[in-house]
Amino acid sequence: MNVVIVESAAKAKTINKYLGSNYKVIASYGHVRDLPPKDGSVEPDSDFMMHWEVDPKSQKIMREIAEALKKADKLILATDPDREGEAISWHILQILREKKALKKETEVERVAFNAITKQSILAALKEPRQIDEPLVDAYLARRALDYLVGFTLSPVLWRKLPGSRSAGRVQSVALRLVCDREAEIEAFKTEEYWTIEALLSTAKGEDVRARLVNIAGTALKKLDIKDEATATAIRKALIGQDFRVASVEKKATKRNPYAPFTTSTLQMDASRKLGFSAKQTMQIAQRLYEGVDIGGETVGLITYMRTDGVQIVPEAVSQIRDLISAEFGRNYTPFAREYKTKAKNAQEAHEAIRPTDPRRKPDQVRKHLQKDQAALYELIWKRAIASQMAAADIEQTTAEIEVKGSDGKVYGVRANGSVLMFDGFLKVYEEGRDDRVRTIEKGKDDTSEDDDNRRLPPLAVGDHLKDKEINADQHFTQPPPRFSEATLVKRMEELGIGRPSTYASTMAVLVDRDYVRIDKKRLVPEDKGRLVIAFLESFFKRYVEYDFTADLEEKLDLISNNELEYKVVLRDFWRDFMAAVGEIKDLRVGDVLEALNEMLGPHVFPDKGDGSDPRLCPKCGSGRLSLKISGKYGAFIGCGNYPECNYTRQLTQNADSDAAALDGKVLGYNDDGVAVTLRTGRFGPYIQLGEAVGDEKPKRSSIPKGIDAATLDFEKAMQLLSLPREVGMHPTEGGAITAGLGRFGPFIVHENDGAKTYVNLESLEDVFSVGLNRAVTLIAEKRAGGGKSRFQRNAPKVVKDLGAHPSEGGPVQVLEGRYGPYVTHNKVNATVPRAKDPTSLTMDEAVALLAERIANGGGKKGKPARGAKAKATKDAKPTKATKTAKSAPKAESKPAAPKAAKPPAKKSASAPAGAKKLARAKA
Numbered sequence: 001m002n003v004v005i006v007e008s009a010a011k012a013k014t015i016n017k018y019l020g021s022n023y024k025v026i027a028s029y030g031h032v033r034d035l036p037p038k039d040g041s042v043e044p045d046s047d048f049m050m051h052w053e054v055d056p057k058s059q060k061i062m063r064e065i066a067e068a069l070k071k072a073d074k075l076i077l078a079t080d081p082d083r084e085g086e087a088i089s090w091h092i093l094q095i096l097r098e099k100k101a102l103k104k105e106t107e108v109e110r111v112a113f114n115a116i117t118k119q120s121i122l123a124a125l126k127e128p129r130q131i132d133e134p135l136v137d138a139y140l141a142r143r144a145l146d147y148l149v150g151f152t153l154s155p156v157l158w159r160k161l162p163g164s165r166s167a168g169r170v171q172s173v174a175l176r177l178v179c180d181r182e183a184e185i186e187a188f189k190t191e192e193y194w195t196i197e198a199l200l201s202t203a204k205g206e207d208v209r210a211r212l213v214n215i216a217g218t219a220l221k222k223l224d225i226k227d228e229a230t231a232t233a234i235r236k237a238l239i240g241q242d243f244r245v246a247s248v249e250k251k252a253t254k255r256n257p258y259a260p261f262t263t264s265t266l267q268m269d270a271s272r273k274l275g276f277s278a279k280q281t282m283q284i285a286q287r288l289y290e291g292v293d294i295g296g297e298t299v300g301l302i303t304y305m306r307t308d309g310v311q312i313v314p315e316a317v318s319q320i321r322d323l324i325s326a327e328f329g330r331n332y333t334p335f336a337r338e339y340k341t342k343a344k345n346a347q348e349a350h351e352a353i354r355p356t357d358p359r360r361k362p363d364q365v366r367k368h369l370q371k372d373q374a375a376l377y378e379l380i381w382k383r384a385i386a387s388q389m390a391a392a393d394i395e396q397t398t399a400e401i402e403v404k405g406s407d408g409k410v411y412g413v414r415a416n417g418s419v420l421m422f423d424g425f426l427k428v429y430e431e432g433r434d435d436r437v438r439t440i441e442k443g444k445d446d447t448s449e450d451d452d453n454r455r456l457p458p459l460a461v462g463d464h465l466k467d468k469e470i471n472a473d474q475h476f477t478q479p480p481p482r483f484s485e486a487t488l489v490k491r492m493e494e495l496g497i498g499r500p501s502t503y504a505s506t507m508a509v510l511v512d513r514d515y516v517r518i519d520k521k522r523l524v525p526e527d528k529g530r531l532v533i534a535f536l537e538s539f540f541k542r543y544v545e546y547d548f549t550a551d552l553e554e555k556l557d558l559i560s561n562n563e564l565e566y567k568v569v570l571r572d573f574w575r576d577f578m579a580a581v582g583e584i585k586d587l588r589v590g591d592v593l594e595a596l597n598e599m600l601g602p603h604v605f606p607d608k609g610d611g612s613d614p615r616l617c618p619k620c621g622s623g624r625l626s627l628k629i630s631g632k633y634g635a636f637i638g639c640g641n642y643p644e645c646n647y648t649r650q651l652t653q654n655a656d657s658d659a660a661a662l663d664g665k666v667l668g669y670n671d672d673g674v675a676v677t678l679r680t681g682r683f684g685p686y687i688q689l690g691e692a693v694g695d696e697k698p699k700r701s702s703i704p705k706g707i708d709a710a711t712l713d714f715e716k717a718m719q720l721l722s723l724p725r726e727v728g729m730h731p732t733e734g735g736a737i738t739a740g741l742g743r744f745g746p747f748i749v750h751e752n753d754g755a756k757t758y759v760n761l762e763s764l765e766d767v768f769s770v771g772l773n774r775a776v777t778l779i780a781e782k783r784a785g786g787g788k789s790r791f792q793r794n795a796p797k798v799v800k801d802l803g804a805h806p807s808e809g810g811p812v813q814v815l816e817g818r819y820g821p822y823v824t825h826n827k828v829n830a831t832v833p834r835a836k837d838p839t840s841l842t843m844d845e846a847v848a849l850l851a852e853r854i855a856n857g858g859g860k861k862g863k864p865a866r867g868a869k870a871k872a873t874k875d876a877k878p879t880k881a882t883k884t885a886k887s888a889p890k891a892e893s894k895p896a897a898p899k900a901a902k903p904p905a906k907k908s909a910s911a912p913a914g915a916k917k918l919a920r921a922k923a
Helices: 009-019 056-069 083-098 118-125 133-160 171-187 228-238 263-274 278-290 314-328 362-368 371-386 437-441 485-495 503-512 527-539 546-560 566-583 589-599 714-721 764-769 772-784 843-855 868-875 880-887 913-920
Strands: 002-006 023-027 074-077 107-110 192-201 207-215 243-255 292-294 297-299 392-404 410-422 464-476 516-519 522-525 625-630 634-639 665-669 675-681 684-689 699-702 725-729 736-742 745-752 755-760 797-804 811-817 820-825 828-831
Touching: 002 009, 002 056, 009 023, 009 118, 009 278, 009 297, 023 056, 056 083, 074 083, 083 107, 083 133, 133 527, 133 546, 133 566, 133 589, 171 485, 171 503, 171 522, 171 527, 171 546, 192 228, 192 410, 207 228, 207 392, 228 410, 228 464, 243 410, 263 278, 263 371, 263 485, 263 503, 278 371, 278 485, 278 503, 278 843, 292 362, 314 371, 362 371, 371 843, 485 503, 485 546, 503 516, 522 527, 527 589, 527 634, 546 566, 589 625, 665 714, 675 714, 684 714, 699 714, 725 772, 736 764, 736 772, 745 764, 745 772, 755 772, 797 843, 811 843, 820 843, 828 843
Parallel strands: 002 023, 002 074, 074 107
Antiparallel strands: 192 207, 192 464, 207 410, 243 392, 243 464, 292 297, 392 410, 516 522, 625 634, 665 675, 675 684, 684 699, 725 736, 736 745, 745 755, 797 811, 811 820, 820 828
């Protein structure tokens, strides 16, 4: 018998069908061990010794593999065909050898296949190899670097910038890209400019649209016409004049098809055309790769989806060309096209992403796929087919037209147009475009129609045209757009930052750590993220430089090509890195904040436009505003004269309400003549009745979401200050019913004999309008639901019902919970990522979230058989290492604060020397 190891259960099930009874296929479920998230997992002082820890969930899998190998003749490691897949195979083999679970006579082979098809798998088994050690070394170097950066920089952040969560080798550079773009947008100065467009008519009455391009022989630049008066004068000079065609130039051009998809280009186009996030795209692609049920057979529809290669194997090219010839004719397949990657640091010569069988058309498989799966498969299929099609033939026409204005000047206008002579690959596919990005990056007018797509009537030199309409249009220059996930991935790829397997996870980390939020598919840096980047740029600039990160990626590629020894790279990096850490160990937090005040000045202390000092305290008039840091509440702005002046505000204010300017504004006076004022604090604007008298605090109320502080009036302020409002006494049970605003929104509460029943209300207005009858009904309905919590809440709202689980049955639902939306199935709950719209969640994504939750030890997956729990506990008796792993945070959680690691058996494990010094440094 032969034992085959793959990464996923779905893949194992499919491959088992292809190989038959002489093979036992076991899924590793990804990585079986990793560096534990604690200090001392990598020891620079011991030549970068790495202490691995088997995941508790993987111990059972490793026992299963070891048991199967007792009767096996061969171990076949068939994990994914990339750097991570090679590392998983290496880890499995290392664990088996350490446990002496591998017999001397057992053969060990490494095979890799790019598609889950019977042909690809059988072909791979005929060409086994050994584990690629240089590729493993590159993985070890990358993993050590990521660990050392994260577990050295993060503690520095915690000490010098309380409230920060983490820093990372690739994560921080990606965050810098987002923050730098935001700084560009904020620094951008809008300029007014005008354009002159003419709608002209030929002798046959055909329309020609043209734009003014020169005046008296001088080419007109974009911003040359700066005001309405100038534009109006030019317009008047052109009205009613004779327009004559001075020249007509026709030029034949070809537009070539795009290369087949790589990981990054797939994520880009799926974002543009389908609205998918990078993570969503990869989850759906994973299902298409591992196989879906088509007519009772599990079929892998696409090749491996983590790749930066653009080539396609010759046999697939032949299949694609045959399909094109049969469907569209031989004039659409002139020659076989070959592609080479242009991405910086492209590596590992894998195939591009393509359909495993091009003859399997999207319409034929659509009924077997979920909606998102069908859409992504169609995108991949069309791109692969189009990549081997003929170029599109386009005839571009440019007509230069002259007119003598009524002011005596000669003006030149230009008409552009094009004609598609042969559609070629455009018959199948056209790449998506990001709004405004293409025109702005090329320096074109972002408000104009694309002239090249216009169709011009026949024009000849000397033709006279009449004006039907002359327009002068006002425009304003626009700042560069914020990055979308697609454009950020593209920029990272251009710079050589990150790898296909890391793009989606990098995006997810930035959102999960509250460094970035996604607004209308655009990445907006949060203040927390900008603070972290400002800190790193101030004190660790080299390590967030684009060139430095790309250079490190190049070194990792040299390691994978066996051209560089990985420990040399680690030694060079660690020496310089720890020197940089040592330089700031004696810095006081105040010094750090002053450096950040300077760097973030334009953002947190915007120019008032009146020449006054933007950092002057608006309350006391003498103190200087400065960043303040609270370990509990994060960053805010406060007055330097504290405690004499207690002025505080949020780091940045809402541009629409400018709460800082409203601080202290009197909204009115109550019946007793006490002022109701609008205030601003570190948590945002609020209203206050009167002033503090001795130890007695004045009555205050926060301003709920949905109410703009700038438009808040006295009547609404008094309503808010009146809360909580007594609705009345319960007519049968006694006890008061009150309505108010709480942490989770508007509510009513019934209190009787110390017991409280809470019920959420739907809107803020309900707090002021809910009557006794309705309140009693809501409370009765809540109690009928069986809730026993002191803080009772309504049953979770069903956001979306996804139907029955595809493999296990039972309903899968998206619910709105106390802490946000989550997906649930069979008593397992998984949080929906903040970047994801819960209403657009698909079954594929839900199943992936649930599987990830179960893999991380969450949820209660049904009830174990009698005695099974005891047996599992006995079989998997926790070691000291697994106990540590259970208490350690997950991979994307905040790492544990560095402390001396407990030594593993027979080995003295010490924390990195630099980290020890750092731990002793005073903040």
